[in-house]
Amino acid sequence: MTYALNRVTVPVTVDEEKCIAAKGCTVCVDVCPLDILAIDLAKGTAYMKFDECWYCMPCEKDCPTGAVHVDIPYLLR
Amino acid sequence: MTALSIQDGLSAQLMQRMTDADPEIRRIALMDLADSEDEDLIVPLLIEALQDVDANVRAEAAAALEGYESEAVVTALIGVLTDSDPQVGANAALSLGELKDASLGGVLLNALDASSGYAKAAIFRALKELKVAGSLEPALAAIADADADVRQAAVGVLGYLKDPRALASLSKVATQDADSEVRRIAVGALGFAPALAVVFPALADAMNDESWQVREEAVMTLGKLxxxxxxxxxxxxxxxxxxxxxxxxxxxxxxxxxxxxxxxxxxxxxxxxxxxxxxxxxxxxxxxxxxxxxxxxxxxxxxxxxxxxxxxxxxxxxxx
The missing domain is CATH 1.25.10.10 (Leucine-rich Repeat Variant)
Structure with a gap:
């Protein structure tokens, strides 16, 4: 049996087509109370750097282009 | 030129982004601008951005103007209530609704006559919490408006004013308006009546309303009174x-x-x-x-x- 050491899915996903971080936007990074989002400077898009999400949702709500999506676990919904 | 003195206060880089050809960069620059401190510098720029060619930029500016209370801001926001993009109008209505300074009531009242529909309802909603005496007459006139949204907002104004002169009209609206939400708000507004006898017939009537929300409100109002x-x-x-x-x-x-x-x-x-x-x-x-x-x-x-x-x-x- 293999162990899943690296999780490949994170709750906060960013649509790279829509993300405008390259144009100077940092809204999701700024609103996150846990400071777990970051801008990937190479790609010019936001991404989830640390998986400590509280599912509080401002990143999804405030994103000016609707690029951020938070997957809320079934049991929290 | 004011632009020069503005450039002194804000970073040249931000000013450059404010006039960038890309509307998304202008929009993000507006957000950064709204975060800076100096009101005298920000407000004229935000008002200017209400006329941007891009609707997203206009909408951002309308939202960012919330909390700035001056005649110029109110006039500019009223101006974009009828914007071709509904989001701009909605953001302007929200910002106007947050006004706290009753001395700006006059500006809102003056704009009522020339407006109709959505814009008129938004102005009444902004007037509601200001409770300016001058809004009694226009609100009484607007309860006959053809637009139910305007009637709802006008009845809301009367409910906040708590002026007994409105009771007769409110009783009539509570029982006769065609829109159930208007009737419900009117029934709730009757709760400020100084004496029960004046409003009792209307409330008793509302207890038999076909809409349960109106009946619920009537039952609550009777308990309150x-x-x-x-x-x-x-x-x-x-x-x-x-x-x-x-x-x-x-x-x-x-x-x-x-x-x-x-x-x-x-x-x-x-x-x-x-x-x-x-x-x-x-x-x-x-x-x-x-x-x-x-x-x-x-x-x-x-x-x-x-x-x-x-x-x-x-x-x-x-x-x-």
């Missing part, structure tokens, strides 16, 4: 086809400490909806008649723990 002579109607409302209305009837009967309501309230203790059982238990405690004790004792076996708790509380209230 401590309408002793409405007890028979309130007891009848305990048989309403909507439990939501029954809950409010139970609350009002509890407030009135009506002994006549005991049978109806005891009956509600076994209703399938637990929220109604809770409210009935509370009301029985308020009435304070020991005749309710057997029914409350049975409610101690209720499957809902909240009902059990409130029944126990009601029993100690009665014993006191």
């Amino acid at each position: 401590r309408a002793e002579n409405a007890v028979p109607q309130l007891i009848a409302a305990m048989q309403d086809s909507y439990w939501q209305v029954r809950i409010k009837a139970a609350r009002s009967l509890g407030r009135l400490r009506s002994r006549a309501a005991l049978p109806a309230l005891c009956e509600a203790l076994v209703h399938p909806v637990s929220n109604l059982r809770k409210e009935a238990a509370v009301a029985l405690g308020e009435v304070g008649d020991p005749a309710a004790l057997p029914a409350l004792e049975k409610a101690l076996e209720d499957p809902d723990p909240d009902v059990r708790k409130l029944a126990k509380l009601a029993m100690t209230q009665i014993a006191r």
Whole structure:
């Protein structure tokens, strides 16, 4: 049996087509109370750097282009 | 030129982004601008951005102007209420709705005549919390408006003003308006009446409204006005086809400490909806008649723990 050491899915996903971080936007990074989002400077898009999400949702709500999506676990919904 | 002095205060880089050819960069620059501190520098730039060619930029500017209270801001926001993009108008309406400075009421009042529909309703909503005396006349005139949204907002203004001169019109709206939400707001507004007699006929009428939300509001308003002579109607409302209305009837009967309501309230203790059982238990405690004790004792076996708790509380209230 293999162990899943690296999780490949994170709750906060960013649509790279829509993300405008390259144009100077940092809204999701700024609103996150846990400071777990970051801008990937190479790609010019936001991404989830640390998986400590509280599912509080401002990143999804405030994103000016609707690029951020938070997957809320079934049991929290 | 003011632009030069503005450039002195804000970073040249931000100013450059404000006029970038890419509307998304202009929009992000606006967000950064709204975060900076100096009001004198920000506000003129935000007002200017309300005229941007890009709708997203205009919408961002309209939202960012919230909290800045001056004649220029209010005039500019009123101007974009009729923007071709509905989001711009909606953001402007929200920003106007947050106004706290009653001295700006005059600017809003002056804009009423030239406006209609959505814009007019938004201006009335902004006027509501300012409670300026001058809004009585226009609000009374607007309750005959063809647009239900405008009527809702105008009736809201009258409810906040609490001017007895509006009671006759409000009674009429409460019973005769074609829109049920307008009737509901009017029924709620009647709660400020100084004497029950003036509004009782309208409220009694509203208790038979076809919309349950209106009936619910009427039942609440009668409780708020401590309408002793409405007890028979309130007891009848305990048989309403909507439990939501029954809950409010139970609350009002509890407030009135009506002994006549005991049978109806005891009956509600076994209703399938637990929220109604809770409210009935509370009301029985308020009435304070020991005749309710057997029914409350049975409610101690209720499957809902909240009902059990409130029944126990009601029993100690009665014993006191």
